[in-house]
Amino acid sequence: MDINNTSGPAVIVSSAGMATGGRVLHHLSRFLPDPRSAVVVVGSAAAGTRARDLVDGARTLKMFGDYLPVRAEIADVPHFSAHADAGQIIDWLRHAPAPRTTYLVHSEETAAETLRDRIDRELGWTAVVPKSGEAVLVR
Template sequence: MLHHLHRILPDPRNAVVIVGFAAAGTRSRDLVDGARTLKMFGEYVPVRAEVADVPHFSAHADAGQIIDWLRNAPAPHTTYLVHGEETASETLRDRIDDELGWTAVVPRSGEAVLVRLPGPDGPRGVHRAALPETVAHRAEWTRRAGGTP
């Protein structure tokens, strides 16, 4: 994708359409916010192409859909919310706690945790999981020990 942006952004005859949510700290957000240059491949690329923002399309589930999906899963030891805006993640954490009675955590940026993977006779191993470096890259899905988001 960056190669395409690198090539088309300098030309005012082109248009770039940002579809869905553009998280803080991303090039998409920079474009939506009117950046005049973007750094790619070690150089600054001028933004002369038209930029259109279409924020209402998203492949992400909303909080209600996530709660419904989780409701059908076995309760994990801990649910980690590791991708998305901080306030949205905290709100979802509270809903998971209130509606499902599960322990849910929004980890701090760069925090590491130990994840115990379930086995037929109890935990089969302990794994150190490094969680995302920035809050801006949390989304509204969960990473559950032994489960699939």
């Protein structure tokens, strides 16, 4: 939190890339209104997240119950990610014992559905993309 008290230039690295929660919200609320600031969104910014809103050119962003002006420069670097691609995920799963069901819960819906189909086709496993808000009982 002390980073927000800085008066000079700073580089802040946050692992909360979607900007949906955590300390990054405090940093964004402090620096987004400042036209001297820049926010770099690295990797995929999922639909419905503040990061996606920034990438799409939002001029205001709601945080902590208030609307903040976005005056900072926003840079999008979409093709840089620490996430595994589908091939790497399949290779990793090949070495795991087959579960009763594989739940895909972290991706854009169409990408998750494509991976679900690939898991079914290549591994013969039951894979499911739960609907938003769906509860799943895991035994």
